[in-house]
Amino acid sequence: MTTPIELARVDLRGRTPAIAELRSALPRGGVDVDSVLHHVRPVVEAIRDRGVEAALEYGERFDGVLPAAVRVPAAELEKALDQLDSTVRAALEESIARARRVHADQRRTDKVTEVVPGGTVTERWVAVERVGLYVPGGNAVYPSSVVMNVVPAQTAGVGSLVVASPPQVRFGGLPHPTILAAAALLGVEEVWAVGGAQAVALLAYGGVDTTGAALEPVDLITGPGNIYVTAAKRLVRGLVGIDAEAGPTEIAVLADATADPVHVAADLISQAEHDVLAASVLVTDSAALADAVDAALNAQLPVVKHAHRVREALSGRQSGIVLVDDIEQGLRVVNAYAAEHLEIQTRDAAAVAARVRCAGAIFLGPYAPVSLGDYCAGSNHVLPTAGCARHSSGLSVQTFLRGIHVVEYTEAALKDVAGHVVALSHAEDLPAHGQAVTARFEALS
Known part of the structure; x- marks a missing residue:
């Protein structure tokens, strides 16, 4: 008889750990490259x-x-x-x-900025060769x-x-x-x-x-x-x-008592299906939902094709349930976790999602599971993992573009700013920088 699975729990109710402590307390696996x-x-x-x-x-x-x-x-x-x-x-x-x-809507266009009359900087976007x-x-x-x-x-x-x-x-x-x-x-x-x-x-x-x-x-x-x-x-x-140093895939689900535990369990399983190192994390202010999700996981696992792989992923230190006092604290947790995929299954999910600052991609409500994004949402599924969503984005058109500044100044525009260039060059003890400007006007006089 297969032993029932029960996700490990981190109980943050009644306390507000500092960010560093919070990050270390959350379920996280990863690999040592x-x-x-x-x-x-x-x-x-x-x-x-x-x-x-x-x-x-x-x-x-x-x-x-x-x-x-x-x-x-x-x-x-x-x-x-x-x-x-x-x-x-x-x-x-x-x-x-x-x-x-x-x-198609991500494609950038060249932008010309007139800094001063006769002085322009153009940002030109060029694709990688x-x-x-x-x-x-x-x-x-x-x-x-x-x-x-x-x-x-x-x-x-x-x-x-x-x-x-x-x-x-x-x-x-x-x-x-x-x-x-x-x-x-x-x-x-x-x-x-x-x-x-x-x-x-x-x-x-x-x-x-x-x-x-x-x-x-x-x-x-x-x-x-x-x-x-x-x-x-x-x-x-x-x-x-x-693009990035990708780690094992991960999902976090921020949910309250309105979430359907069957949906949440199915989504946690779908991510665990990728790999034994995959991370599936539920963040909720409802202990009743947490219990129901555990029950739903055990009900669904017997018919899952890759049950052994899923079970190992869900039992690993990278997966678990985080109990919070309320959705406000839940937001703090998911921003600290910075999931590759973040589902919001709460009341007024759009308003909650608007306050998320760290996630590779956000999936709103009961009818936007991560698997939709994997295949047919139109979004990109190559996303930052291992907390890198705090500072990095997923794959996009921008990944394949380079911005090149094209600077063009007239004689008058350069002469007008020459004194400032000279002053800054001396401040940095790089006087030849200033001379490269003044030499142009000395030669003309």
Whole structure:
């Protein structure tokens, strides 16, 4: 007989801990990226030195298959799309359409500011030249991650992009066909059959494929992955840009007595389904709801496909229930926690959500579960984890854009401000800075 599950509880009722104490008291798992750097560094260095040869060697060791080449032939992309289940294709097409609608409104336009007559600063937005979009292939297949990475990159105007995803033994060394089909639907022509840390390294350094074709390095790498992918991203950061160091996925639900415990339990389970390290946290001012959610979890678990994985995630130190005095205190808790995904299931959920300052994405009310955002809300599901929502945003069009200031001053406008430039240059003991301005007028006189 399976032992009933009961989420661990943190009781904050009747006390107001300082922020530092609060953060340490909340359920939090995470991974220690430093602990695997010594494993990942040789992989990255080997690929830096030996390129594709090393990438394929590590791929064979870790993925159990040796592709004939890194780049997936165009015919395989077309074949995967042709053979894609019609229901899945329709769902992907709807997901793409909604994501494009949302991300189109994120596109920035150039802005010219006239600082003074004759002096302007233009902020020009330029897309990154080439990006590598990583799509994992571990416990699940993630065509949705293809959508979430590719759509904002395309909307930003990225001219060259490559999707990298692990080769699969059962598909002859190709990435999962649903990944290939999603790429084809989006018009992606370049897909690499390489995964893990070796994919990140090859994206960063480039190489020459077994066919003799060049695999050009990228300027930016985005997309989630396991701890080894994250460690590799840390090691190549600087050589290339990265979106974030993603940790295990997480959900927090802020709920009061009006919430349906069946809905809350289902949403906690759906997040725990990702990984044994996934975090599922309920924050509530209702002990009765907490008890009901525990009961609902045990009622639903017997019919969950990945029950063992879910049970382990829910039993881990990263998951639990936080009891608070009221929603006011609950808001303080969820802002300190800064969840990747935050559901608000309370009275007047919109007003409560308006006071949230730290979350990757917020899902309002009983009919906006996180799984909607994973697939078809139109929002992006590549979001900051491990409390990084306190300072970082999720993937967006902006991720793939660079702002460049273009400064243009006339002779008169420069002459008018020359004295201030000289004064500040002397204040900083950099007099040649001022001379670079005055020299222009000395030469004219």
